[in-house]
Amino acid sequence: MTTIYDVAKRAGVSVATVSKVLNGYPDVSARTREKVQQITAELGYHPNAVARGLVTRRSMTVGVFFQDHGNRGFRHPFLHDVIASFKDSIGEAGYDLLFLTEHRGNDGVFRGFESRAKQRDVDGLFLLGVPRTNSGLATLSRSQIPTVSVDLDLFGPKASYLCSDNVGGARQAVDHLVANGHRKIAFIGDRFGTKPGHDRMLGYQEALQAHALEYRPEWILEGDFGETSGYRAMRRLLAEAELPTAVFCASDMMAIGAMNAISEAGLHVGEQISIVGFDDIELARYVSPGLTTIRQNTDKMGQRAATELLELMNTTNKPPGVITVETSLVIRGTVRSIA
Amino acid sequence: MTTIYDVAKRAGVSVATVSKVLNGYPDVSARTREKVQQITAELGYHPNAVARGLVTRRSMTVGVFFQDHGNRGFRHPFLHDVIASFKDSIGEAGYDLLFLTEHRGNDGVFRGFESRAKQRDVDGLFLLGVPRTNSGLATLSRSQIPTVSVDLDLFGPKASYLCSDNVGGARQAVDHLVANGHRKIAFIGDRFGTKPGHDRMLGYQEALQAHALEYRPEWILEGDFGETSGYRAMRRLLAEAELPTAVFCASDMMAIGAMNAISEAGLHVGEQISIVGFDDIELARYVSPGLTTIRQNTDKMGQRAATELLELMNTTNKPPGVITVETSLVIRGTVRSIA
DNA sequence: CTAAACTCCGAAATCGCTTTCGCGAATTTT
DNA sequence: AAAATTCGCGAAAGCGATTTCGGAGTTTAG
Numbered sequence A, B: 001m002t003t004i005y006d007v008a009k010r011a012g013v014s015v016a017t018v019s020k021v022l023n024g025y026p027d028v029s030a031r032t033r034e035k036v037q038q039i040t041a042e043l044g045y046h047p048n049a050v051a052r053g054l055v056t057r058r059s060m061t062v063g064v065f066f067q068d069h070g071n072r073g074f075r076h077p078f079l080h081d082v083i084a085s086f087k088d089s090i091g092e093a094g095y096d097l098l099f100l101t102e103h104r105g106n107d108g109v110f111r112g113f114e115s116r117a118k119q120r121d122v123d124g125l126f127l128l129g130v131p132r133t134n135s136g137l138a139t140l141s142r143s144q145i146p147t148v149s150v151d152l153d154l155f156g157p158k159a160s161y162l163c164s165d166n167v168g169g170a171r172q173a174v175d176h177l178v179a180n181g182h183r184k185i186a187f188i189g190d191r192f193g194t195k196p197g198h199d200r201m202l203g204y205q206e207a208l209q210a211h212a213l214e215y216r217p218e219w220i221l222e223g224d225f226g227e228t229s230g231y232r233a234m235r236r237l238l239a240e241a242e243l244p245t246a247v248f249c250a251s252d253m254m255a256i257g258a259m260n261a262i263s264e265a266g267l268h269v270g271e272q273i274s275i276v277g278f279d280d281i282e283l284a285r286y287v288s289p290g291l292t293t294i295r296q297n298t299d300k301m302g303q304r305a306a307t308e309l310l311e312l313m314n315t316t317n318k319p320p321g322v323i324t325v326e327t328s329l330v331i332r333g334t335v336r337s338i339a
Numbered sequence C: 001c002t003a004a005a006c007t008c009c010g011a012a013a014t015c016g017c018t019t020t021c022g023c024g025a026a027t028t029t030t
Numbered sequence D: 001a002a003a004a005t006t007c008g009c010g011a012a013a014g015c016g017a018t019t020t021c022g023g024a025g026t027t028t029a030g
Helices: A002-010 A017-020 A030-041 A049-055 A076-092 A111-122 A139-144 A164-179 A195-209 A225-236 A252-265 A298-314 B004-011 B017-024 B030-042 B051-055 B078-090 B113-118 B138-141 B165-178 B194-212 B225-237 B251-263 B298-314
Strands: A062-067 A095-097 A124-128 A147-150 A158-164 A183-189 A220-222 A248-251 A274-279 A291-296 A322-325 A327-330 B062-065 B096-099 B123-129 B145-148 B160-163 B185-190 B220-223 B246-247 B276-277 B293-296 B322-325 B327-330
Touching: A002 A017, A017 A030, A049 B051, A049 B113, A062 A076, A076 A095, A076 A124, A076 A298, A076 B078, A111 A124, A111 A139, A111 B051, A124 A298, A147 A298, A158 A164, A158 A195, A158 A298, A158 B194, A164 A183, A164 A195, A164 A248, A164 A274, A164 A291, A164 A327, A183 A195, A183 A252, A220 A225, A225 B160, A248 A252, A252 A274, A298 A322, A298 B165, A322 B062, B004 B017, B004 B030, B004 B096, B017 B030, B017 B145, B017 B327, B030 B123, B030 B185, B062 B113, B078 B096, B078 B123, B078 B298, B113 B123, B113 B138, B123 B298, B145 B298, B160 B165, B160 B194, B165 B194, B165 B276, B165 B293, B165 B327, B185 B194, B185 B225, B185 B251, B220 B225, B220 B276, B225 B251, B246 B251, B251 B276, B298 B322
Parallel strands: A062 A095, A062 A124, A124 A147, A147 A158, A158 A322, A183 A220, A183 A248, A248 A274, A274 A291, B062 B096, B062 B123, B123 B145, B145 B160, B160 B322, B185 B220, B185 B246, B246 B276, B276 B293
Antiparallel strands: A095 B096, A291 A327, B293 B327
């Protein structure tokens, strides 16, 4: 491995000087600067970011905790997209992403978010898919580590969070249904009390009130965002005495599960029963009929997360905040006008 | 930040001793060992992996280059799954994943794979979705950095690669078709000469020979693995004078594109024309009829990649190799028996 | 022509940790 | 009881960089 010493020796200067040209300091003559640059190129020298980080105390690395609960597949394309967009944005600022895992060290000690973050010396943290129940969250929120989390209301002296405008999105969904003449609208939400689940429920209720629609407890079902839970919820709903004309599902996967249940019951989605989902995952375009849904703007979410984290990391006294990203309605084929 | 010095002082021992208990060296008495451990816990001390890496010359980090060509979405769930599985396996060995980007440093110099890897001091590299045309590949293959790449035949003193048994998989596809009475089988492959594309073509040809089927150049189409390219290819095929009874597509997305073209032409997939895809992406279950396809075992691919990289990193003289993972046939609804 | 002010550059301390090597004390062997 | 081992610990030399601060050499001012 070639080090800064090799370059210095070869160029006939001190390591300090080499370091200076590498970092663009002004107190170096044009002559030596060029000489050093030339040698650097010749030797194919790459300054070691680790050693540099050690002294500057900035690793130019942000840690990512991405919990997929072993549950790969469709729930995650959404989060994957957010990460991809985040990576692009933060990458331009020169940061690399370190995917961290909570784990038990070889000493047998369990290391959670904060511990791993300090261990790896990351400049900031990005959390996705982390369940509210995670025990490391409390200490993390109190820490001074710049953190942005998505879909999780983690808030602290250096912790901001970000999510779609779930309340507004849910209202958009119901509004769309109402605009198409529906007045009997059921809801399939989540039973875990996630922030998004909660907010979508709220939006649903607000919209109900706004349109003076009847709130029927038996039309409120619970799932876990997954396909089968949507399927089951719909089966329960179909067993009710009176059926709604439409159902709003808090996730596309649940919507798809619901669609299956409907078909199975011999009914037709978009005919007897209309459906609106939430997320706009890729799959939504492919099921048939295409799923009308509320789109979360993953690109923008990633970008906003990145700029927020950058500020948190590089601006002293930047107060944390909550970031909301607008949703949009995507009309496909699961809503029928019954005006 | 609490350092090893703080612990040493508080415990009334030298830093050397603290380091020793932290790393499980034997030459420490039980008494001092306990004392140090207690202080460590009290202070909530986390040894800094960066500083440690600097001296041990092992960062316990593997660099990942994951090119998504801006092309998020369905081509990648496959690679995402491989990464997820890889992460699980390599994570157990104590490694974290650093997602690297090739980029232009603030000095304006472009840094490719090798440069970034050295800069970040990673112990190994994992490459996915990297096009063969990437200019950094040549120097990387010559380097001494342990590397595993998937679906890319990168081979060097420390570079292994891994892919599905694409030849065998393609044969499975054709065999299945033949077993169902098909003798006129078209192929939609790739025009970029990727390793998997090439091998699937090879398998197709071998199977044709094995079953003494006619090779018809006009039934060999080219795409880019994406949906629209499959659609276009199928349209061209449908314009031929004589139609095959089945077509084998080198990717599920192309198969889905082809299915759309078929429906649009007023024909029915699984009736007039049978289709077999390749990959078994999640979507394959959801299109209708469900896509019969060749499944790539992403879990296993990730695991094998991890164990291979671990060996490459930790065993001197481990010769690199090529790793092949078996595929399997997944029967759904797009192949009709015309026996 | 001397003093002041710049320019350039390098010595050395430092970041947080590991690891060798030696030394004194305790223990075991003769 | 003396010699030989063993045990437990610490001093110090790094790992590869950055950065302060002062000094030598030059230029400008007085």
